[in-house]
Amino acid sequence: MTTxxxxxxxxxxxxxxxxxxxxxxxxxxxxxxxxxxxxxEYYRQRATAGLIVAEASPISPTAQGYLDTPGIWSTEQVAxxxxxxxAVHAEGGKIVLQLWHVGRVxxxxxxxxxxxxxxxxxxxxxGATFTREGFTPVSKPRALRDDEIPALIEDYRKAARxxxxxxxxxxxxxxxxTYLLEQFLRDSIxxxxxxxxxxIENRARLLLEVVHAITGEIGAGxxxxxxxxxxxxTAPLDSDPQAVYGYVVEQLAPLGLxxxxxxxxxxxxxxxxxxxxxDYAALRRAFSGPWMINNCYNRDLAEKAVADGKxxxxxxxxxFISNPDLVRRLRDGAPLNELRADxxxxxxxxxxxxxxxxxx
Ligand code: 8OZ
Numbered sequence: 001m002t003t004x005x006x007x008x009x010x011x012x013x014x015x016x017x018x019x020x021x022x023x024x025x026x027x028x029x030x031x032x033x034x035x036x037x038x039x040x041e042y043y044r045q046r047a048t049a050g051l052i053v054a055e056a057s058p059i060s061p062t063a064q065g066y067l068d069t070p071g072i073w074s075t076e077q078v079a080x081x082x083x084x085x086x087a088v089h090a091e092g093g094k095i096v097l098q099l100w101h102v103g104r105v106x107x108x109x110x111x112x113x114x115x116x117x118x119x120x121x122x123x124x125x126x127g128a129t130f131t132r133e134g135f136t137p138v139s140k141p142r143a144l145r146d147d148e149i150p151a152l153i154e155d156y157r158k159a160a161r162x163x164x165x166x167x168x169x170x171x172x173x174x175x176x177x178t179y180l181l182e183q184f185l186r187d188s189i190x191x192x193x194x195x196x197x198x199x200i201e202n203r204a205r206l207l208l209e210v211v212h213a214i215t216g217e218i219g220a221g222x223x224x225x226x227x228x229x230x231x232x233x234t235a236p237l238d239s240d241p242q243a244v245y246g247y248v249v250e251q252l253a254p255l256g257l258x259x260x261x262x263x264x265x266x267x268x269x270x271x272x273x274x275x276x277x278x279d280y281a282a283l284r285r286a287f288s289g290p291w292m293i294n295n296c297y298n299r300d301l302a303e304k305a306v307a308d309g310k311x312x313x314x315x316x317x318x319x320f321i322s323n324p325d326l327v328r329r330l331r332d333g334a335p336l337n338e339l340r341a342d343x344x345x346x347x348x349x350x351x352x353x354x355x356x357x358x359x360x
Contacts, residue, residue, distance in 0.1 A: 001307050005331055008050070008312060010290040011221030011258030013094055013169045015050035015313075018306055019327050022294055022317035023053040023098040023172065023226070027130065027346040029070040033058070034080035039070070041353045043084050045324035047093030053172050053224075053261075053315065054084065056100035059159035061112045063180075065102030065138075066130050068346060072097060072159045078166045085167030096170040096224060096258075097163040099156060099214075103180030104141035105234050107131045117141040118148075120183045120190040120197065125234035130345060138234070146194055149206065153213045160214040160223075170222030170258055173210060175248075177267055178234040181207045185244060188236040200247050208251055220256040224292070228263040229278045241278050249286045259290040261315065268317070271295050281310070299330050325357040334358055 030036035058064040058071045088095045104119035119141040175181040184206045229241040265271035294315035302314040322337040343351020
């Protein structure tokens with residue numbers, strides 16, 4: 001019987017166990033949108049994860065939507081991330097970077113002067129973001145022109161190359177949580193005509209072009225992707241999530257990706273939202289490669305999912321924030337530290353690098 005503690009090869013990356021640290025936005029980047037020394041320590045502390053998916057990182061200055069997130073577009077950022085990957089590798093861990101474009105979930109004060117957020121649409125998202133002034137409603141976006149898409153894909157390709165230069169074992173494409181790639185995917189958001197709007201094939205075109213650009217640059221065996229068919233966050237669901245995400249999974253299946261990471265249900269809230277259902281087992285059957293699941297899993301549910309073959313890997317978010325030695329605690333059945341929810345976004349060491357290990 002397979003357990004969470006068994007090793008696994010995912011594409012080109014060999015993992016010591018199947019427990020993954022989920023990508024987690026913490027808003028502690030230093031000047032220049034770089035991970036600083038505290039972030040090096042934070043990831044080093046969590047290196048016993050089979051895999052760390054480092055926090056969502058904007059691929060360009062235009063891709064940012066929140067204050068103090070660490071990017072992957074500049075040479076200074078590559079150097080700063082190298083300190084993180086070196087620290088994790090020195091502890092025997094593996095780490096990939098989540099590549100992020102927020103699309104319309106942004107505010108003009110976070111973007112280069114004169115820019116507005118870009119999206120599939122010019123209609124604003126439902127929601128607020130965190131700026132220098134605190135929580136602020138998102139800005140009205142402008143719809144990308146079709147002739148701007150090649151440059152956008154080029155930003156993704158360069159970001160993937162930068163991630164490898166920074167020592168990451170690979171990348172995870174952020175196609176979840178109502179950010180740019182989902183703003184194209186969902187018919188509840190995408191109101192375009194032309195090659196990137198209308199049919200499912202057209203709405204999935206950008207996501208698949210990004211995947212092909214990145215796998216062409218760094219190899220499919222170093223590329224993972226994250227999807228969230230039922231997450232509301234800043235927009236309604238697609239009118240037919242099973243069909244849209246089924247198509248995407250079917251297109252991804254032959255590529256030999258390192259893994260597919262699916263958030264089951266509504267991110268951070270529930271795996272079984274009222275009124276909608278998605279057959280995740282059917283999605284999984286359509287994809288032969290490593291299958292990573294996430295959303296409100298505890299030890300028993302995760303153990304069972306891996307034992308039953310429902311998934312190959314389980315990603316933990318909040319419990320990895322508050323337990324740097326989560327792998328050991330799960331193995332030993334030890335109690336978990338309480339999460340300090342008021343320290344999630346921004347600030348310093350408190351609620352970031354000061355959670356105790358069992359050994360301490
Ligand atoms: C929480 C706060 C800000 C950003 C996501 C990158 O939902 C995020 C995020 C989460 O994927």
